[in-house]
Amino acid sequence: MTTNPLSTSTESARSVAADAIVIGITQGPAGPVLAPGAVGVDEALGGTLGATLTALGATGKQDEVTKLTSGGNLTAPLIVAVGLGDFDSDGQLAAAEALRRGAGAAVRALANGKSPAIALALPARDDAETEAVALGALLGSYRFLRYRGGDQPARPTLTVLTSAGGAAEAAARAEVLGQSMALTRDLINTSPSHLYPESFAAEAQRIAADAGLEIEVLDADALASGGYGGLIGVGQGSIRQPRLVRLAYSHPDATKTVVFAGKGITFDSGGLSLKPSNAMETMKSDMSGAAAVLAALQAIAALRPAVNVVGYLPLAENMPGGNAQRPSDVITIFGGKTVEVLNTDAEGRLVLADAIARSLQDSPDLLIDVATLTGAQVIALGTRIAGIMSNDDAVREGVVDAARRSGEQAWPMPLPPELRKGLDSPVADIANVTGERWGGMLVGGLFLKEFVPDGVRWAHVDIAGPAFHEGEPYGYTAKGGTGAAVRMLVQVAADVADGRL
Numbered sequence: 001m002t003t004n005p006l007s008t009s010t011e012s013a014r015s016v017a018a019d020a021i022v023i024g025i026t027q028g029p030a031g032p033v034l035a036p037g038a039v040g041v042d043e044a045l046g047g048t049l050g051a052t053l054t055a056l057g058a059t060g061k062q063d064e065v066t067k068l069t070s071g072g073n074l075t076a077p078l079i080v081a082v083g084l085g086d087f088d089s090d091g092q093l094a095a096a097e098a099l100r101r102g103a104g105a106a107v108r109a110l111a112n113g114k115s116p117a118i119a120l121a122l123p124a125r126d127d128a129e130t131e132a133v134a135l136g137a138l139l140g141s142y143r144f145l146r147y148r149g150g151d152q153p154a155r156p157t158l159t160v161l162t163s164a165g166g167a168a169e170a171a172a173r174a175e176v177l178g179q180s181m182a183l184t185r186d187l188i189n190t191s192p193s194h195l196y197p198e199s200f201a202a203e204a205q206r207i208a209a210d211a212g213l214e215i216e217v218l219d220a221d222a223l224a225s226g227g228y229g230g231l232i233g234v235g236q237g238s239i240r241q242p243r244l245v246r247l248a249y250s251h252p253d254a255t256k257t258v259v260f261a262g263k264g265i266t267f268d269s270g271g272l273s274l275k276p277s278n279a280m281e282t283m284k285s286d287m288s289g290a291a292a293v294l295a296a297l298q299a300i301a302a303l304r305p306a307v308n309v310v311g312y313l314p315l316a317e318n319m320p321g322g323n324a325q326r327p328s329d330v331i332t333i334f335g336g337k338t339v340e341v342l343n344t345d346a347e348g349r350l351v352l353a354d355a356i357a358r359s360l361q362d363s364p365d366l367l368i369d370v371a372t373l374t375g376a377q378v379i380a381l382g383t384r385i386a387g388i389m390s391n392d393d394a395v396r397e398g399v400v401d402a403a404r405r406s407g408e409q410a411w412p413m414p415l416p417p418e419l420r421k422g423l424d425s426p427v428a429d430i431a432n433v434t435g436e437r438w439g440g441m442l443v444g445g446l447f448l449k450e451f452v453p454d455g456v457r458w459a460h461v462d463i464a465g466p467a468f469h470e471g472e473p474y475g476y477t478a479k480g481g482t483g484a485a486v487r488m489l490v491q492v493a494a495d496v497a498d499g500r501l
């Protein structure tokens with residue numbers, strides 16, 4: 001997957017050679033208001049743009065797209081006005097998100113048309129705004145076409161109009177993030193008959209070679225002899241054997257090491273604790289954490305923060321085959337802790353326990369796991385907001401803040417000690433589920449916490465909701481894999497490099 005061609009230009013919206021010019025309009029008290037960047041277009045139209053847009057019913061609300069002809073007043077024949085909501089009224093971060101969403105919605109609205117050259121005359125007054133416009137446009141142009149026949153639609157070229165100083169660097173950063181998020185989306189959207197542990201590991205090998213990352217892949221024999229009972233147990237009901245991928249990025253000036261571990265269940269049928277069929281339909285996305293970790297390492301290798309980063313991808317397919325693990329089986333996680341598997345559908349925590357336990361060999365200063373771990377996360381926080389749990393208050397707040405500054409939504413969640421006793425097992429060190437129905441996201445976190453020794457700073461990120469979008473596209477978010485957690489992980493690495501986290 002390569003992203004669409006993107007560049008910046010200081011040319012005017014009036015004379016830039018393009019098929020469509022995107023401008024922004026905000027929601028003013030008395031109707032739509034032209035956003036910075038649209039003024040030149042309005043002047044070329046003799047100051048009629050506001051009145052025309054009002055007559056067309058435009059209000060400036062987020063995701064609203066209004067198309068009009070330039071009437072020969074611009075080089076570009078088409079003007080696309082996109083709503084930015086109350087852009088600029090709620091601080092810089094909200095403004096950046098309004099721009100990403102606006103750019104994304106506008107480019108999506110042109111995706112099926114004959115507009116291969118799109119120039120964006122949205123507010124891009126500084127690096128942050130330029131990066132936001134560029135990233136929104138790139139993500140809005142994302143298409144997953146692997147299984148589509150017929151003619152491939154033209155890929156639009158994107159030009160961000162800006163006279164800001166560091167525009168080229170801002171656009172380059174957007175390209176790095178856009179490409180990594182597109183990689184995540186592609187992996188998630190790929191059919192699980194084509195993306196299984198072995199093929200995922202091969203893809204990781206290709207990415208690692210391109211990015212200059214160190215990589216090691218443990219196959220099923222190595223996992224069995226190495227004592228990775230979680231991966232072996234979860235993977236044994238499938239003819240697709242499990243893998244553990246370890247990726248490493250290093251920097252000569254690094255003084256800290258961050259470990260990321262991402263749940264990589266390439267399909268979650270539930271195993272013998274079989275899911276109902278409708279709940280299985282989206283379970284090709286159960287490797288979203290692993291995809292985000294791989295993509296974040298790819299982006300980090302390009303952005304080169306001064307920190308060492310290790311990524312673990314525990315990959316397995318959770319199937320109910322004849323050799324599947326049974327409810328009541330006892331398995332031994334890497335490092336020796338035993339788990340009574342009472343529900344084979346609580347499998348993510350088993351493979352992550354192996355990855356977390358193994359990652360202690362890297363002496364992490366910070367350990368973050370990312371997982372589509374629980375349906376309870378979606379019940380608690382909905383489909384767009386990740387839940388962040390930690391054994392350290394400052395780490396939890398720091399990860400939530402990193403997510404927010406990177407443009408992602410996340411919320412702090414507790415790990416109430418009183419829920420831990422529900423995981424007591426009469427036969428093993430711990431059971432993988434409780435008999436209790438409530439607080440399932442927190443119980444998932446408490447289970448993982450058992451594998452993190454005291455003194456190791458750790459956070460658990462549950463992205464069950466945000467990883468996969470089932471509704472209508474909005475802003476820069478398409479149907480299917482979203483790329484959730486990529487930006488937050490890249491920001492976490494930067495924050496550790498800066499001594500902020």
Ligand code: BES
Pocket residue numbers: 268270286343345346347348372373374375376378433440464465
């Ligand atoms: N992969 C699922 C969680 C999930 C559900 C992700 C919906 C995205 C959308 C996970 O493996 C799972 O099945 N969790 C169980 C845990 C339960 C058995 C304790 C769940 O949430 O029901």
Ligand code: MN
Pocket residue numbers: 268270344345346347348
């Ligand atoms: Mn499951």
Ligand code: ZN
Pocket residue numbers: 265268286345347348372373
């Ligand atoms: Zn799962």
